[in-house]
Amino acid sequence: MSCESAQFWVGLPGNSDQRYKVSSYQHFEVSESGDVSIVNFKSDRIMEADMIDELGGELIQLADTDTSKVLLDFSNIAFLSSAALSRLIVMHKHCLANTVSLKLSGMTSDIEKVFTVTRLNTLFDIHAEQAGALASF
Numbered sequence: 001m002s003c004e005s006a007q008f009w010v011g012l013p014g015n016s017d018q019r020y021k022v023s024s025y026q027h028f029e030v031s032e033s034g035d036v037s038i039v040n041f042k043s044d045r046i047m048e049a050d051m052i053d054e055l056g057g058e059l060i061q062l063a064d065t066d067t068s069k070v071l072l073d074f075s076n077i078a079f080l081s082s083a084a085l086s087r088l089i090v091m092h093k094h095c096l097a098n099t100v101s102l103k104l105s106g107m108t109s110d111i112e113k114v115f116t117v118t119r120l121n122t123l124f125d126i127h128a129e130q131a132g133a134l135a136s137f
Helices: 049-063 082-097 109-117 130-135
Strands: 006-012 015-024 026-034 036-041 069-073 100-104 125-127
Touching: 006 069, 006 130, 015 082, 026 049, 036 049, 049 082, 082 100, 125 130
Parallel strands: 036 069, 069 100, 100 125
Antiparallel strands: 006 015, 015 026, 026 036
């Protein structure tokens, strides 16, 4: 299992003077908005055991960096397995233990229903859109 990441700087469209850091992991990319690390998943389906283990390790690695605020953006996710939900719970506990604020945003109605049925909507701080989640930190 490899959890190495690469970092690069990207210019904002229309403004080459403003740039933000993007870190690329195997299963997601991280961009920075102020002091918030925003995770954007590369795949729309998180269901294979190996992928879930690697993704979980990468998320923990991210939480162990110097970040204190993490936003998981689910706008690209169409399907999550129960094992993926379990890894998110582990991530939540790890963040709590390390004083990292964790928020979720951008869920489709199907993914939101999964969080509601499993009552994970009471565990996680979930926002409809990324902008609202960023404003709530």
